[in-house]
Amino acid sequence: EAGVAQSPRYKIIEKRQSVAFWCNPISGHATLYWYQQILGQGPKLLIQFQNNGVVDDSQLPKDRFSAERLKGVDSTLKIQPAKLEDSAVYLCASSFGGVRTEAFFGQGTRLTVV
């Protein structure tokens, strides 16, 4: 079974530029998450989708971050314009959505804003 795919693996941009990350979840997983992991910290939820609807985006900085999940499968996360403090690993995860089910994570995209 293929895992969660993310691209790119690494990205370096200058502040005020824009950047987009792509995620393809495990086939059949209805729930998709984007997490931000700053160096030395645990992952922090940015947004959660159930199929193509948003379940929780309470911690998404909506003035600069946006995300969509077209057709309930692939998802993109965009930052525009980027700030230095956005430097982090962006993790995509998916799950069946049941109470006891774990989330499966991709390898993440390491973003450096200079």
Next chain:
Amino acid sequence: AQKITQTQPGMFVQEKEAVTLDCTYDTSDQSYGLFWYKQPSSGEMIFLIYQGSYDEQNATEGRYSLNFQKARKSANLVISASQLGDSAMYFCAMREGDTGRRALTFGSGTRLQVQP
């Protein structure tokens, strides 16, 4: 308030010994699930073990076991017979509620180093 607290930023253990990684949680929900993940230096998050709030027995998965003390709101991970490959960051996480619709909330992690 922190929902998941991991008070040990770093731990050392000798190869073949057991080690306990601490996790305390805070929730007012009666139904919740607790998860442990391993994150090696390569970056991927690997699921290790799950404990449900209504599970009567402590969860075990191979060399991993979970010491679940509900009254104390703690869910400590025990790794028996440590191996060099166990060196990694370990995160405790919680999903609140009984619908499965809530996302995982993570602690700040513990870095485990296994010494030969």
